[in-house]
Amino acid sequence: MGAQWKAKGKDLAASAKGRIFGKLSKDIMIAARSGADPSLNSRLRLVVEQARKVSMPKETLDRAIKKGAGLTGEAVNFEHVIYEGFAPHQVAVMVECLTDNVNRTAPQMRVLFRKGQLGTSGSVSWDFNHVGLIEAEPLTPASDAEVAAIEAGAQDFEPGEEEGHTLFLTDAADLDLVSRALPAHGFNVLSAKLGYKSKNPVNPANLSAEQMAEVEEFLSAIDENDDVQNVYVGLSD
Numbered sequence: 001m002g003a004q005w006k007a008k009g010k011d012l013a014a015s016a017k018g019r020i021f022g023k024l025s026k027d028i029m030i031a032a033r034s035g036a037d038p039s040l041n042s043r044l045r046l047v048v049e050q051a052r053k054v055s056m057p058k059e060t061l062d063r064a065i066k067k068g069a070g071l072t073g074e075a076v077n078f079e080h081v082i083y084e085g086f087a088p089h090q091v092a093v094m095v096e097c098l099t100d101n102v103n104r105t106a107p108q109m110r111v112l113f114r115k116g117q118l119g120t121s122g123s124v125s126w127d128f129n130h131v132g133l134i135e136a137e138p139l140t141p142a143s144d145a146e147v148a149a150i151e152a153g154a155q156d157f158e159p160g161e162e163e164g165h166t167l168f169l170t171d172a173a174d175l176d177l178v179s180r181a182l183p184a185h186g187f188n189v190l191s192a193k194l195g196y197k198s199k200n201p202v203n204p205a206n207l208s209a210e211q212m213a214e215v216e217e218f219l220s221a222i223d224e225n226d227d228v229q230n231v232y233v234g235l236s237d
Helices: 014-032 042-053 058-068 102-115 145-152 172-185 209-223
Strands: 079-087 091-099 128-138 156-159 166-171 187-198 228-233
Touching: 014 042, 014 058, 014 228, 042 058, 042 172, 042 187, 079 102, 079 209, 091 102, 091 187, 091 209, 102 209, 128 172, 145 156, 145 166, 145 172, 145 187, 166 172, 166 187, 172 187, 187 228, 209 228
Parallel strands: none
Antiparallel strands: 079 091, 091 228, 128 166, 128 187, 156 166
């Protein structure tokens, strides 16, 4: 949770699936700027694999690739913006957005942060490390995450989003190097991206059930915004 927040029990109902497809389409378009062929574009290949994993329609996938690669004549102008602040009960939050209209996104974030506290640039980021986040699955039952982390050059590892998966943490500059090395050490890379991990996360055990519910409700509302790509939270797992 300290690396990237995901809603508990989030299913692929129609509305949730639509949001997931929207976020992935943006990632695909950004990745496709470096080339429309996944076999020659490792970043695009990984995002395409994520899209197929959640059953994104082929037509939607192909359209995002072509649009991002400039093959449709449509302009793709997304601005990367990060909003910093606190969820209820002083839980630090960094919200990563990809937006085609900051004048729309900024006031929406101000409204969403009313139940918390929206900070200025740098007000929270000092308490987060900028890291590489690699989600991977073992290739064999004998694959050892600790050994793979050491041999591939990762800084650390922890349980991934899904059971049996491992999240490898790397220095930001080593993301590509480690993601390329992991398959040789028994792990299939499912996603690889830069993100943020809290240095001093709050232990959920120190919050009451009611307080934790307020934090989760706040984070869910943030995550449902169409311009939000990732939410990084100062909570320990």
